[in-house]
Amino acid sequence: MTSPKNRTVALLGNPNCGKTTLFNRLTGLRQKVGNYPGVTVERREGRLAGSTGITLLDLPGCYSLTPKSPDERIARDVLLNWIPDLPAVDAVIVVVDASNLRRNLFLATQVIELGLPVVLVCNMLDLVASHGKQIDLVALGDRLGVPIVGTVATTGAGLDELCTVITRCCTSASPASLSSSGSACSSGAAGFSFADDALLSVTAPLRDALVAHQIVPADIACPVARMLASSPSSDSDVSPDHWPAEFTLAFARIQKQWRSNGEHPSSALVQARYVALQQITGGVVDHEPTSFISRSDRIDAIVTHKFWGMAAFTTVMLVMFLAIFSGADPIMGFIESGVSWLGGFTASVLGEGVLTDLLVDGVIAGVGNIVVFFPQICILFLFIALLEDTGYMARVAFLMDRVMSGAGLHGKSFIPLLSSFACAVPAIMATRTIENRRDRLATMLVAPLMSCSARLPVYIILITILFPGALWLKVGIMLSMYALGTITALAVAFILKRTLLKGPTPTFIMELPPYRMPMPGALIRNMWDRSKLFLTQAGTVILALSIVLWALAYFPRVDAKAGLSPGAQLRQSYMGQIGRGMEPIIEPLGFDWKIGVGLAASFAAREVFVSTMGIVYGIEGDVDESSTTLIDAMSNARRDDGRKVFTPLTGISLMVFYVLACQCMSTIAVVKRETNSWRWPTFMFAYMTVLAYVASLIVYQGGLAVGFR
Amino acid sequence: MIVSSENMPDNVSGAASDPAMPDPAMPDPAMPDPAMLDPAMSDGSAKADSDADNTVTLDSLQVGAAATVVGIHGSDASIRLMEMGLVPGARINVVRRAPLGDPMDVFIQGYHLSLRAAEAHLVYVQLTPPGASA
Ligand SMILES: Nc1nc2c(ncn2[C@@H]2O[C@H](COP(=O)(O)OP(=O)(O)O)[C@@H](O)[C@H]2O)c(=O)[nH]1
Numbered sequence: 141m142t143s144p145k146n147r148t149v150a151l152l153g154n155p156n157c158g159k160t161t162l163f164n165r166l167t168g169l170r171q172k173v174g175n176y177p178g179v180t181v182e183r184r185e186g187r188l189a190g191s192t193g194i195t196l197l198d199l200p201g202c203y204s205l206t207p208k209s210p211d212e213r214i215a216r217d218v219l220l221n222w223i224p225d226l227p228a229v230d231a232v233i234v235v236v237d238a239s240n241l242r243r244n245l246f247l248a249t250q251v252i253e254l255g256l257p258v259v260l261v262c263n264m265l266d267l268v269a270s271h272g273k274q275i276d277l278v279a280l281g282d283r284l285g286v287p288i289v290g291t292v293a294t295t296g297a298g299l300d301e302l303c304t305v306i307t308r309c310c311t312s313a314s315p316a317s318l319s320s321s322g323s324a325c326s327s328g329a330a331g332f333s334f335a336d337d338a339l340l341s342v343t344a345p346l347r348d349a350l351v352a353h354q355i356v357p358a359d360i361a362c363p364v365a366r367m368l369a370s371s372p373s374s375d376s377d378v379s380p381d382h383w384p385a386e387f388t389l390a391f392a393r394i395q396k397q398w399r400s401n402g403e404h405p406s407s408a409l410v411q412a413r414y415v416a417l418q419q420i421t422g423g424v425v426d427h428e429p430t431s432f433i434s435r436s437d438r439i440d441a442i443v444t445h446k447f448w449g450m451a452a453f454t455t456v457m458l459v460m461f462l463a464i465f466s467g468a469d470p471i472m473g474f475i476e477s478g479v480s481w482l483g484g485f486t487a488s489v490l491g492e493g494v495l496t497d498l499l500v501d502g503v504i505a506g507v508g509n510i511v512v513f514f515p516q517i518c519i520l521f522l523f524i525a526l527l528e529d530t531g532y533m534a535r536v537a538f539l540m541d542r543v544m545s546g547a548g549l550h551g552k553s554f555i556p557l558l559s560s561f562a563c564a565v566p567a568i569m570a571t572r573t574i575e576n577r578r579d580r581l582a583t584m585l586v587a588p589l590m591s592c593s594a595r596l597p598v599y600i601i602l603i604t605i606l607f608p609g610a611l612w613l614k615v616g617i618m619l620s621m622y623a624l625g626t627i628t629a630l631a632v633a634f635i636l637k638r639t640l641l642k643g644p645t646p647t648f649i650m651e652l653p654p655y656r657m658p659m660p661g662a663l664i665r666n667m668w669d670r671s672k673l674f675l676t677q678a679g680t681v682i683l684a685l686s687i688v689l690w691a692l693a694y695f696p697r698v699d700a701k702a703g704l705s706p707g708a709q710l711r712q713s714y715m716g717q718i719g720r721g722m723e724p725i726i727e728p729l730g731f732d733w734k735i736g737v738g739l740a741a742s743f744a745a746r747e748v749f750v751s752t753m754g755i756v757y758g759i760e761g762d763v764d765e766s767s768t769t770l771i772d773a774m775s776n777a778r779r780d781d782g783r784k785v786f787t788p789l790t791g792i793s794l795m796v797f798y799v800l801a802c803q804c805m806s807t808i809a810v811v812k813r814e815t816n817s818w819r820w821p822t823f824m825f826a827y828m829t830v831l832a833y834v835a836s837l838i839v840y841q842g843g844l845a846v847g848f849r
Numbered sequence: 850m851i852v853s854s855e856n857m858p859d860n861v862s863g864a865a866s867d868p869a870m871p872d873p874a875m876p877d878p879a880m881p882d883p884a885m886l887d888p889a890m891s892d893g894s895a896k897a898d899s900d901a902d903n904t905v906t907l908d909s910l911q912v913g914a915a916a917t918v919v920g921i922h923g924s925d926a927s928i929r930l931m932e933m934g935l936v937p938g939a940r941i942n943v944v945r946r947a948p949l950g951d952p953m954d955v956f957i958q959g960y961h962l963s964l965r966a967a968e969a970h971l972v973y974v975q976l977t978p979p980g981a982s983a
Pocket of ligand 1 (some may be wrong): 153154155156157158159160161162201263264265266267291292293294295529530656657658659
């Protein structure tokens with residue numbers, strides 16, 4: 141047997157260095173995607189193609205091992221074996237973008253200092269060559285003291301050699317050899333020295349604590365202590381959960397020193413590392429990148445231009461929405477008919493009975509309600525992947541940061557909020573690119589306020605019933621509903637960032653990567669991975685809740701021989717009881733119990749409101765005999781005292797409620813998943829419900845007061 | 850050495866003679882500790898003009914300006930800024946500002962970085978006179 145068994149090799153690198161492309165090449169299609177325990181940081185692993193027992197673990201992209209975000213923390217924690225249930229890594233492949241060597245090597249030298257066996261991958265050599273440059277890989281490898289392989293991940297050049305080097309590295313290294321080469325305090329493994337007396341003395345207590353608590357082996361305690369010293373200690377997002385008490389003390393001392401002289405003790409270290417890198421790269425690259433007038437820059441001159449940039453941006457966003465709404469249409473119709481066919485087929489095979497009703501009306505219809513949105517979600521994810529892989533996503537953040545920072549958010553919040561006009565679920569998943577936890581939470585919590593496509597049928601039916609005629613009025617009301625959601629979302633974000641999610645001002649230090657031609661295969665794969673996550677993870681919660689909602693509408697059964705119509709059954713079901721129980725509460729908003737049933741049923745998915753109204757009104761005795769369509773039934777519906785149920789005022793009040801209320805179990809499921817607790821989804825549900833209630837109350841009572849009916 | 854006066858913000862004194870030792874009486878509370886500006890710390894290749902005082906903060910530079918980083922004011926963002934390559938001695942070009950004025954796009958260590966004016970304000974730079982080779 142030539143290949144070693146059960147070795148884990150981590151893949152690490154700066155964002156945009158080509159790590160994902162390389163990972164996909166090295167592992168082929170045999171990948172597992174999941175999460176790290178306790179956090180929603182994506183965990184990808186796969187078997188190294190052609191090996192028997194080498195697992196590649198793709199770590200989140202990061203710039204440094206002193207983490208500034210949960211993603212970067214994971215990278216550090218994996219390397220230091222601080223994550224329970226995860227095997228220690230046996231070697232690390234550090235991928236660097238050869239066209240931007242120095243900054244990329246910053247991270248590489250940090251890893252080398254930890255003494256783990258490192259294989260350095262110099263990727264994007266084609267770009268270097270196209271600039272007419274060359275990199276002396278042998279000299280670079282010698283200076284850093286690690287094996288080095290040059291690759292072009294997009295074409296696969298150099299990957300065979302890389303596989304050989306990885307296998308050799310795994311064969312020779314003993315397992316779990318954190319620090320086999322060992323790095324003493326004064327000099328790193330690569331032979332560059334960062335001895336700085338001030339830093340050494342200030343980090344000594346940290347180092348001692350690390351050793352005393354056996355958090356890391358003694359021989360690497362020094363570099364780890366230095367690394368920790370520059371982490372923002374107060375931020376629980378990036379520090380391990382259970383620091384020993386000495387750590388807190390040591391951190392407090394470092395902070396104090398920093399505050400007193402204005403200089404962070406670690407800044408000397410960062411600086412020294414760059415000086416060392418200057419020496420290491422000196423003569424290795426035949427000349428430095430000095431010109432920023434590249435193809436990318438010429439694109440940027442247009443794309444971030446005051447006028448053309450904004451025009452291009454608007455066009456891109458419009459195309460995206462056109463594709464989401466019109467492109468998904470035929471497939472959505474196809475899915476809808478597929479779902480009803482499946483329902484009919486199941487019913488005909490099983491015959492009548494509770495089980496059939498459960499399967500057809502609960503499971504199939506319930507899941508169908510959500511799956512109809514799957515094409516839209518796929519298209520949205522495809523666009524997000526496209527924006528990311530071309531490099532345009534960073535420009536969107538660059539263009540929109542000023543607008544978003546007004547609401548206390550980040551430029552990167554823009555795309556998630558915009559995506560929310562299609563569906564809040566992928567929008568919430570897309571917030572993962574926001575590093576700062578508070579910004580990310582704020583974005584997630586307000587995203588469902590943007591009017592998603594499931595609200596559209598509700599708006600349409602209400603507007604059609606209530607405002608026949610005048611097209612401008614219809615359009616105006618529709619746009620007002622979208623505006624109401626958007627303005628409220630920004631206002632709530634503003635308030636959240638000043639109250640619950642208050643924290644140090646987040647930074648906007650973001651690389652603007654060069655524009656690149658995306659690879660279709662990578663795009664499809666990216667889209668599919670995320671869409672699948674939606675189906676499998678949110679899907680299970682949705683399935684469970686669909687069954688619960690079905691049961692509420694189905695039970696208790698009355699004697700079937702009485703031949704109750706579906707409407708009468710719904711009326712006396714738990715759902716109907718909930719609707720009637722809600723009546724006194726929703727009465728001040730202008731709603732009767734039937735609307736209450738619609739609201740309760742809408743929790744499955746908002747567009748269910750329309751079909752529920754159909755069932756409820758299908759049986760109304762006071763409905764005019766000649767009115768056969770739902771629209772007629774609803775517009776003619778009357779209260780006990782003979783007043784119309786759906787007056788324009790009730791309609792507006794109801795629409796406002798739909799704009800603001802959190803009636804979407806998929807959203808709640810995905811927020812639960814992304815935040816890993818019930819706290820935030822509960823909070824979201826509560827604040828949105830209160831907001832919706834109060835706003836509708838103001839609209840209805842205010843409307844009554846000024847004489848509307 | 851040509852220093853265009855519109856690149857000089859009001860709060861930076863033009864009188865101090867040594868860029869490495871800003872006038873301690875300077876009113877700007879955000880001035881870094883003098884140790885931060887110690888030229889000995891900076892990378893050997895950076896030839897700081899010790900006879901010119903043109904130390905300003907990065908946010909005050911105009912689009913197209915070229916400068917050399919001399920120091921970073923200590924704050925939550927300072928370590929990340931340095932890790933991204935804004936270390937003393939590094940050359941920096943202001944490439945553009947976003948259409949709404951903020952953030953800005955700078956060219957540093959061979960790549961483009963965007964940062965808000967608030968963060969750029971932490972970065973002390975020394976203007977490279979126009980025409981000096983990069
Ligand atoms: N020219 C060139 N482009 C590459 C190479 N490797 C990756 N890319 C492209 O660089 C972009 C970013 O790659 P990706 O793998 O997503 O980077 P990650 O952020 O590090 O995971 C994609 O558009 C890739 O197609 C390479 O060796 N040469």
